[in-house]
Amino acid sequence: xxxxxxxxxxxxxxxxxxxxxxxxxxxxxxxxxxxxxxxxxxxxxxxxxxxxxxxxxxxxxxxxxxxxxxxxxxxxxxxxxxxxxxxxxxxxxxxxxxxxxxxxxxxxxxxxxxxxxxxxxxxxxxxxxxxxxxxxxxxxxxxxxxxxxxxxxxxxxxxxxxxxxxxxxxxxxxxxxxxxxxxxxxxxxxxxxxxxxxxxxxxxxxxxxxxxxxxxxxxxxxxxxxxxxxxxxxxxxxxxxxxxxxxxxxxxxxxxxxxxxxxxxxxxxxxxxxxxxxxxxxxxxxxxxxxxxxxxxx
Amino acid sequence: xxxxxxxxxxxxxxxxxxxxxxxxxxxxxxxxxxxxxxxxxxxxxxxxxxxxxxxxxxxxxxxxxxxxxxxxxxxxxxxxxxxxxxxxxxxxxxxxxxxxxxxxxxxxxxxxxxxxxxxxxxxxxxxxxxxxxxxxxxxxxxxxxxxxxxxxxxxxxxxxxxxxxxxxxxxxxxxxxxxxxxxxxxxxxxxxxxxxxxxxxxxxxxxxxxxxxxxxxxxxxxxxxxxxxxxxxxxxxxxxxxxxxxxxxxxxxxxxxxxxxxxxxxxxxxxxxxxxxxxxxxxxxxxxxxxxxxxxxx
Numbered sequence: 001x002x003x004x005x006x007x008x009x010x011x012x013x014x015x016x017x018x019x020x021x022x023x024x025x026x027x028x029x030x031x032x033x034x035x036x037x038x039x040x041x042x043x044x045x046x047x048x049x050x051x052x053x054x055x056x057x058x059x060x061x062x063x064x065x066x067x068x069x070x071x072x073x074x075x076x077x078x079x080x081x082x083x084x085x086x087x088x089x090x091x092x093x094x095x096x097x098x099x100x101x102x103x104x105x106x107x108x109x110x111x112x113x114x115x116x117x118x119x120x121x122x123x124x125x126x127x128x129x130x131x132x133x134x135x136x137x138x139x140x141x142x143x144x145x146x147x148x149x150x151x152x153x154x155x156x157x158x159x160x161x162x163x164x165x166x167x168x169x170x171x172x173x174x175x176x177x178x179x180x181x182x183x184x185x186x187x188x189x190x191x192x193x194x195x196x197x198x199x200x201x202x203x204x205x206x207x208x209x210x211x212x213x214x215x216x217x218x219x220x221x222x223x224x225x226x227x228x229x230x231x232x233x234x235x236x237x238x239x240x241x242x243x244x245x246x247x248x249x250x251x252x253x254x255x256x257x258x259x260x261x262x263x264x265x266x267x268x269x270x271x272x273x274x275x276x277x278x279x280x281x282x283x284x285x286x287x288x289x290x291x292x293x294x295x296x297x298x
Numbered sequence: 299x300x301x302x303x304x305x306x307x308x309x310x311x312x313x314x315x316x317x318x319x320x321x322x323x324x325x326x327x328x329x330x331x332x333x334x335x336x337x338x339x340x341x342x343x344x345x346x347x348x349x350x351x352x353x354x355x356x357x358x359x360x361x362x363x364x365x366x367x368x369x370x371x372x373x374x375x376x377x378x379x380x381x382x383x384x385x386x387x388x389x390x391x392x393x394x395x396x397x398x399x400x401x402x403x404x405x406x407x408x409x410x411x412x413x414x415x416x417x418x419x420x421x422x423x424x425x426x427x428x429x430x431x432x433x434x435x436x437x438x439x440x441x442x443x444x445x446x447x448x449x450x451x452x453x454x455x456x457x458x459x460x461x462x463x464x465x466x467x468x469x470x471x472x473x474x475x476x477x478x479x480x481x482x483x484x485x486x487x488x489x490x491x492x493x494x495x496x497x498x499x500x501x502x503x504x505x506x507x508x509x510x511x512x513x514x515x516x517x518x519x520x521x522x523x524x525x526x527x528x529x530x531x532x533x534x535x536x537x538x539x540x541x542x543x544x545x546x547x548x549x550x551x552x553x554x555x556x557x558x559x560x561x562x563x564x565x566x567x568x569x570x571x572x573x574x575x576x577x578x579x580x581x582x583x584x585x586x587x588x589x590x591x592x593x594x595x596x
Contacts, residue, residue, distance in 0.1 A: 036574070050573040061573065171552040171561075237565065244542035245552060254469045254543060263469075267535065267571035274567065275348040275359065276334070276559050 004194050009111045010066040010089040014047070016109070016205045017064040017091050021049055023209045024062065024095070027216065028054035033062065038259050042069030044087075048262040052269075056102065056220055060095035061265030071114060072256045085115040090123070091205065092249075094266040095212070100232035101219040103129035103136070103177065104239060105212050106266070108249070109205045119194070121201045122184035125208060126163050127215060128177030128239060130232045131283050132290040134297075136215055137178040141297035143211040144181045151200040152192070156298075159183045164293040169242045174291035176242045231284055233272035240271055302492050307409045308364040308387040312345070314407070314503045315362040315389050319347055321507045322360065322393070325514065326352035331360065336557055340367030342385075346560040350567075354400065354518055358393035359563030369412060370554045383413040388421070389503065390547075392564040393510070398530035399517040401427035401434070401475065402537060403510050404564070406547070407503045417492075419499045420482035422457070423506060424465050425513060426475030428526075428533045429581050430588040434513055435476040439595035441509040442479045449498040450490070457481045462591040467540045472589035474540045529582055531570035538569055 021033045031054025039045030046065030051057050066089035076083065090110030097104065106126050113119035127140050141160070148156035159181035167176040181204070188194050224232075243250050243266050253263035279285045319331045329352025337343030344363030349355050364387035374381065388408030395402065404424050411417035425438050439458070446454035457479035465474040479502070486492050522530075541548050541564050551561035577583045 052573065059571070059573070171558045233568075237569075240538060240569075241542060241562075244539060245549075251543075260469045261574050264539075264571065265573055269570055269572065270531070271535075271538075271569050271571075272567055273357070273562065273565035273569075275350065275357070275563055 004198055006087050006089065006111070006113055009198070012202065013066075013089055013091045013109065013111075013205075014064050016202075017047065017049065017062055020091070020093065020205075020208060021062050024051065024057070024060070027209075027213060028056040030054050031057060036261075038262070040067055040069070040259070042067075044068045046259070046262065048259070048265065050265060054098075056097055056099070056216065058096050058098040059269040061093065061262070063092045063262050063265060065090065065262070072252075074252070074255065079118070081114075081116070084118075086112065087114075088112045092265075093208065096236065096268045097216075097220075099220055099222065100130045100224050100228040101133075101222040102216055103127045104236075104268070105208075105215065107205075107208045109201050111201070119187065120184070121186040121197050123201055123204055124159070124163055124166075124180060124182035125204065125211065126167050126177060126180030126182065128235075129287070130228075130235045132178060132287045133219070136219070137290075137297050139214050140178070140180065140211055143207055143214065145298050147200075147203045147207045148181065150203065151196070155183075155200070156181070161294075167242065168293065169238060169246065171245065172238060172241070174238070174288065175293060176239065176291075178290065178295070178297065179293075227280060230272065231280075233270055234274065234277050236268035236271040237273045239266075239268055243267070302496055304385050304387065304409070304411055307496065310500065311364075311387055311389050311407065311409075311503075312362050314500075315345065315347065315360055317504075318389070318391065318506060319360050322349065322355070322358070325507075325511060326354040328352050329355060334559075336560070338365055338367075338557070340365075342366045344557070344560065346557070346563065348563060352396075354395055354397070354514065356394050356396040357567040359391065359560070361390045361560050361563060363388065363560070370550075372550065372553065377416070379412075379414065382416075384410065385412075386410045390563075391506065394534065394566045395514075395518075397518055397520065398428045398522050398526040399431075399520040400514055401425045402534075402566070403506075403513065405503075405506045407499050409499070417485065418482070419484040419495050421499060421502055422461055422464075422478060422480035423502065423509065424461055424475060424478030424480065426533075426537060427585070428530045430476060430585045431517070434517070435588075435595050437512050438476070438478065438509055441505055441512065443596050445498075445501045445505045446479065448501065449494070453481075453498070454479065459592075465540065466591065467536060467544065469543065470536060470539070472536070472586065473591060474537065474589075476588065476593070476595065477591075525578060528570065529578075531568055532572060532575050534566035534569040535571045537564075537566055541565070 031051045033049040033051045036048045044067035048063045051060045068087040071084050071086040093107045109123035145156040163179040163182035166182045186197050329349045331347040331349045334346045342365035346361045349358045366385040369382050369384040391405045393403050407421035443454040461477040461480035464480045484495050
């Protein structure tokens, strides 16, 4: 069997971006993605695709990139290496809906390799509802568990915990949302081949649309009040806080002079901060209580 | 002369908070501050004061704190010390106006000392107009230059440059606003006594109201369009990015389990992010061009 090559992985990610953009335009029903192609002086580039003001999606991005060059100092230091070239490719998605009843969703699948032979996969999908609805959260986690179980009996438990730990807004003592799965440095240890890990990553990428469709379908036409909209903006503020204060990918991108507009496509439209904002309804209170680690949704 | 004591400095800062809050309520004309008193388990506490929905000030905070206890690891490491107790006191202000023609303002004055005898003052004032108006910027810097020149011929030049460097949104290649002054680790070197440095810091604190009144007066009744309001929200987004990604005070506060609601009183109401947002008017374009270092405003 032919060795799995980085070009193959990048090409597959590129077509994943195409598939997902097409499906999202269908699901949204009206808005269209606009594309920016960019390249970086040190090597490689990307296709950033942004969508806005649709009936479903108020602001979102589905980005592909495949970059290469000398490995950034920070990674070399973390790996205790003096120098090596790197190649990194992946797809990143964040979608902010118009309707406060529809959750924010995030997905990332990525592959990293260095000229010294080191390589790994990473990624994850997680959901950030403005209002936590148990049925929606359970269905979302079930999608992820199904895909994980197909590949390894430990994956769901392990990667769900990892997401709980990673998507944690420490300074607020709350999780970003209801979590999902998160994994990194997935390599060919523990008896799994590179192809097997890649098959898992591909399945994660392909579960995005079914998982999101399910999360959207039942709530997208639900009416909302001004209070719901304000609550959404406050919750979006917390999303901003997580991404700018805690998210390692955002930090790494900004630190290494990544393309700012592509990195910050995760930022919401219309966020709001209010000093000591207190929840006004039982559902808002219940939502805050559900923003914690170690809830078994499935 | 009696040694300048930390209690004296803290008390002076506390009355500065009182004076500034009274003056701001007068300038605003309608909104009133609400106070939260808090204490921290390790020692000390503060008085956070928040104001909202005034005709002038949409959201703001004027916070006082005086905290003490074992010095946080991060400071000890930076100073290459193994252990020492610390005491820190100061006043911090951020005001977000309703009217896009009125600038955002920030001030901080602070004192820090350790049980090993190390001490310093720090602080600064800076202005972030949504639209840069040359006359306003010049008058603001003139206020700061006057106060600096009273104390040392080099202070304005040095601290203005420091502000240009500090309030820089690196990932956007723009300054946060038109700057102002910033200083840190002001101690009794270079022939200046502790009392002289303290006199300077007091003058900085007391120039806040005159400098802000001047910046506000000519523009507060200027009418604005929906486009101006959207621009304001986009600029507020950049303010968030600076504070959460780059501001050392915010980072330090969040890292050391400070009171989150007090630290994040700097966050704006109603911010907005739009992918690849382009300036729509000449003034918006001119504003972006003026957001750079080394402009000599006076």
